Amino acid sequence: MPIHHAVLALLDEGDSYGYELRAQFRQLVGPQWGDLNIGHLYQVLERLVRDGLVTKREVEQERRPDKVVYRISRTGRQELEEWLETPFVRSGGYRDDFFLKLAAASRLGRSQLKRVLRAQREAYLAELAALTQLRTEHRDDPLVSLLVEAAILHTEANLKVLDRAETSAAKLAPPHAQARAKTTRRRATG
Template sequence: MPLHHAVMALLADGPSHGYELKGRFEEAIGPQWGGLNIGHLYQVLDRLVRDGHVTRVHVAQSDRPDKNAYQLTGQGRQELREWATSPWVRTSGFRDELFLKLLGAARLGPEALAELVAAQRETYLADIGALTRLRRERGQEPLVALLIDAAVAHTKADLATVDSAEARLADVAHAAVMTGAECGSMDGMEPPGIPPGRRRFPPVEVRRQSRE
């Protein structure tokens, strides 16, 4: 995710340096985000300097290793304001690895689908449990509480999706078995030419719809 705007948001409170910014970020956004990688952060800071959103000032310290202080520029402040007040518009569709797994499992047959659904269900329940625990620990900060609630809502929606998936995809999964997705072998040899039999999409007719 584009971290650089969030870094600018933190810098709006006053200059800071890489190591401290990591602390500020994790303090502000809460534990459900997951740790912020420090190497990534410095790359982001480099880019912000390069683009003129932030200036770097070297600060010598006697009692500690030197550090680089980063400060928001006027241009950066303006950029931040624009970003923070404009909505997030989905640029690349609804992409979720779960979707791909459902596609794969459905094509593998009903047993594979059932296995995925059951396992995924457990995972989501565990996630919700962990989030609930987090919420108890860090629920005082309003932003953190809000974000945790949002994460829980997402997970519950996902749970409902997988719960309905097995029934709704039963036909697909059953059809997949018949068309040869399951007939193993044919590992190594099978020389060129593409065996023309058993292919569901002959020349496939790529339909370009008017989106994008």
């Protein structure tokens, strides 16, 4: 979900300022999304202002510095509605950092590939344990529960891909890949 559309959705509920939007974002998507960097959020807000999707105004505070309050514009509301009504479709294939690592490891031979697969399995299992804990902690919040459940299903699917990679390791990293990797490493060090 592009961050700027999430910010528009939050501002559609009412005017807000940076730190409040950050807290609302955390509440909206739950802890499995990760933290929204406040500096990045302010960059997004400034871009939204520049593009005419949001307006901003300064509000004086007695004992604190003035704060900037943001409001969604009519154009911003139209942009939000268009985004919500447009189905998500992957446009550039399925990109995953692990797939790049798998491709690189397969060129370096079976032993390297097996080490990569083993380390990735440990990481996915740890991720699954953390997500299971999150599901328990957020069982009373239906939206966060759904998002955590989606993350669990993705992680389980990733583990199935690992299973398939392990059973086809011989095909993924044929013997000539091992020999080529050794030759390349010798040239690089010698």
